[in-house]
Amino acid sequence: MGNIRPSFIKIRAIRLVEEHGEKFTDDFDHNKKMVEELTDVSTKKLRNWIAGYVTRYRQRRTD
Numbered sequence: 128m129g130n131i132r133p134s135f136i137k138i139r140a141i142r143l144v145e146e147h148g149e150k151f152t153d154d155f156d157h158n159k160k161m162v163e164e165l166t167d168v169s170t171k172k173l174r175n176w177i178a179g180y181v182t183r184y185r186q187r188r189t190d
Contacts, residue, residue, distance in 0.1 A: 132180055136173075139166070140180040155182045 143165060144151055150161050159178040168174040 132176065136176050136180055140177050140184060143177070144181055144184055151181055151185055153182060153186050155179060158182050158185075 143162065147161070147165055150165070151158050155178060158181045159175060162168065162174050162178045162181065166174075166177070168177065
């Protein structure tokens with residue numbers, strides 16, 4: 128069973144990957160730093176949520 132994420136997390140994460148795809152990798156810690164640089168996310172939890180979805184999204188696209 129996977130995690131169910133709200134649509135606003137998915138929308139922001141997918142838009143970030145489409146606009147800045149070359150800056151993201153399959154590494155969560157790297158993506159966490161990139162999300163912090165590229166967005167104005169106010170909380171750590173929201174940043175980690177978006178970075179986690181970006182990581183999973185990138186892993187699925189490369190498989």
